[in-house]
Amino acid sequence: MRYKQIVIVLILLLNLSCITVFSQKKTPSKKEVTLISNEAIKLMKAGNFEKSLIKSRLVLSYAIALKDDNLIASAYNTIAANFDQLSEYDKAFFYYNKGLAHANKTDNDELKNWLNNNLGNIYCFDKKQYEKGIYYYKKSLQYSTKIHDSSQIVFTKLNITWAYFDIGRYEEGLPYLKYINKYHKKYGDESTIVALNMLNGMYYNYKNDPKKALFFFQNAIKLGNEGNEKSDLSYSYHEFSKFLLKNGDFKNAYKNLALYNDLTVELNNEDKLNKANVAGINLEIDEYKREIDKIGNEYKTKEYLLIQEQSRNKKIVIGIISGLLLFFFLFYIFSENSKLKQKNKLKDIQSQVHQNIINASINGQELERKKIASFLHDNISALLSSAGLHLSTFTSKNQIISQEIIKTKAILEEAHDQVRDLSHELMPTLLARFGLFYALEDLCEKNSNSAIQFNYAIVVPTKTRYNEDFEIKMYFIIMELLNNIIKHSKATQAKLTIQENNKSLQIEIEDNGKGFDTDKFYILEGFGINQIKARINNLKGTIAIHSKIDSGTSVVIEVPITYQKKITTSVFPSQ
Template sequence: MPYKQIAIALIFLLNFSGITVFANTKSPNKEEVTQLAKEANKQMKAGNFEKSLIQSRLALTYAIALKDDNLIATTYNTIAANFDQLSEYEKAFFYYNKGLTHANKTNNDVLKNWINNNLGNIYCFDKKQYEKGIYYYKKSLQYSTKTHDSAEIVFTKLNLTWAYFDIGRFEEGFPHLKYINKHHKKHGDESTIVALNMLNGMYHSYKNDTQKASFFFQNAIKLGTEGNEKSDLSYSHHEYSKFLFKNGDYENAYMNLAIYNQLTTQLNNEEKLNKANVAGINLEIDEYKREIDKIGNDYKTKEYLLIQEQSRNKKIVIIIILLLLFFFFLFYIFSENSKLKQKNKIKDIQSQLQQNTINASINGQELERKKIASFLHDNISALLSSAGLHLNAFTSQNNTNAEEIIKTKTILEEAHDQIRDLSHELMPTLLARFGLFYALEDLCEKNSNSVIQFKYYIVVPSKTRYNEDFEMKMYFIIMELLNNIIKHSSATQANLTIQENNKSLKINIEDNGKGFDTDKFYIVEGFGINQIKARINNLKGTIAIHSKLNLGTIVAIEVPITYQKKTTTPVFPSQ
């Protein structure tokens, strides 16, 4: 049966029964459903169980639609309470549990207190499962204590006392009884006064205080007879009969037991009558229950599907966000990488410009060195030689040995020697005439002395010649490295080794000096290494420097050889 038809049928039944409900079939709001639930509870307290159940069922349907756990728990509690009053304890138990499930999702501690207490009643007095009943009573007591409801505290402690005494655990129940005796007058209820007197009688019977026990039992029976609580009066006669039997008063014990049996029979008959009266109601209500439970299940299914869909949508959104973040991250990395490449490119260009500047400066220096050496040798030295010849001719013709002329000849010879030495230093004669290897051998020999010895090892024929420019550059690179050894290493021996390998010239320079820390090499001044590296880079070669403190230094150079294109003539004439 569709949801709308069920609602219309329920409304028709309620109106037919004289109960006013909503005039239209539109789903009511929360306030209207709350009012309907209150009306159902009111009908239950008035004993109109049929009307209460129909109203509470309808309220439950709307509460489920509103997804309001508090309203759902309240209506379940009312439905359960109706069945509890009709002695349908299994149904009451079922709905109390459903109500507690929803109540636990709310902050309604008052409702939690009621439901836990009612479950405790069913466990203790119907199912006879006292441990579970005591558990729920204690839960109820926690909530009533939390809400500071003194009347509920007294009521729950009364139930706890009864449960403990019913299974003979008097010492555990006595603290609760003591609390009730102290606070019942102020916070208790007249409906519980019979039970309180009976419990006091039971405790004093347990303590063998017959006088007090008899007083409380008789008081409980008197108050029960004056009131309408047949159930409490029945229990009072039963407990009093056990007390009398225990103390040997068998006649009165049997008399009270007979009254208990009579009252119990009346209560059972009333219960059967109630069940007969509500049999038709139960059939109708069971039909509504199935339909409404179906609606509830449909709502749960839809809610579950909605939650699943929301979960899928949430996952999709998270995946999209993660993908966007991933692509943004990739874009950022790409952008930063491009910037880094651009910066590195600029650095490379700047480095190349700097390298080109250094190379141009070095090439310029070497060209100037060559030009100056050539100019000094070919011009200044020649002029000085010519001046000396003319002076010698003059002295021979005039047969004079004037002191001034002798000094002039000496000055001219000294100037000629110095210019020649300077010229050879700028461009060694051996390098120009005989090549790199003879020049290096001569360089090692000249730099050797009593302090340091330079050993020269070569596995290439000494007469081998390379490109003149290549030889000149390699000569001055090696000369600068040997000068560094002399100036900075404090070495006593150094080895210069030269060999060819795959059209490359391999040069090793090793000394036994004090060495240095290569990690701090950049702070060492005066080595001229940057210019040496620049020269080697200009020749497309490599240089590696290995050094340790007090263990000497090894410099390894490898440069591609530039061979002679044609035979060159010496730059200088022999002297």
């Protein structure tokens, strides 16, 4: 008893000391926050993205406390730049927009210039929405002109030229190209010299001046091999191969296309090295196991000591007069009750750790889906496309038309389509880009046919977005339930209804199928209900299944919504 009392007193004292420390903690000054922000930028430029993100998020929390829009915008910019470097373009796009919203409240034209430029990069090179990209590039150009930053003016006009040329609007991009050619030597950067030569080559190829085009393309490739601008060198190989193909030099076109493919694969592999490895989840599970073993051993030791203490007390009580027998009995009951509580606590901890292991396994499956989908889309699909292009180049060069080649091309196209479909099935594009509700509407539409009709009803704005992991988990839970209807229910009508209530997502799935006896549901196989329940438990939600034979089935799910986290970092964006 005395031991337990001492432990309780120590815990109370520790809590009081923690409260005192936190109550004395003050928000750093603007100067101190700026220093932390600069550290985050240095870490990002050194390639230490994880530490940079941690410091940037710390900067954001301080900046929000200081209500300093300039620091907030800078922090969002750094977070976005880290995700940009990690090729997480959707996240980068989100935080660049957050940063721009705060930057527009300040007079920091330099930061506005960077944010607009980076949004232009994402629209042009990731989203392929060139009109929007050019709009942001021109906004960036306005700010760089306003602050008289000559080097940034040259850089932004180069981006605008590239965007126009990439969509074949050469005459619109020509004025910007002329400006760069005139001032690049004075204000330009060595990192853009490869791109400049490539753009000149593209323009003269468009003007059907092969001599000048050849000169600039060869110069771009030479400079690219001498420097470290792999991305620009990759584009140069690609555009040069197009030029050679246009001029009938199929052999060299093929060589440059192969160099472009090799360099693209190398760049993709470098991107993947920066991303989290799924093996980390296995390490986390092992850590959970070690932790529960440690806790279990500690409780066994305490339990053993408690039993020893009880044994000594019993020996002492046996020698005491009969008047103390009642006291002994009461003490024994209390000791047994304490022992039972210790065992129950241990069981609760083991149960919690088991649940954590299941949760980690489920999260690992989702992460593996994303990784496999990305690999299929970025590598296998690209290889199949490349193979098709090689075959087209070969047939064009050798003027060979045969049934075998035609069938081979058809097989490659079919393989490419199947890989793309599998990638989208593992991680739907609509889900990643537009959110849960667009993806579910598309899922209902795809599953509807002459045999069964899926109706979709929602009272939440379709554009609503939640936390990315939350949306992925909810999508695959609902997809599994819809698959059960298709495979087992023999229904002709089904309805998916979604609404929000008190920060919870309420989902009801009904069908007019054959139904089943819920009292015997545990003996049915193939429904995957245990995994669905585990996923919902992982989200701290509830599921209720109502069904009767020949009266259809209704499944009601309620899950607390996990909203998008407001994370931030401050750094001048990637270019």
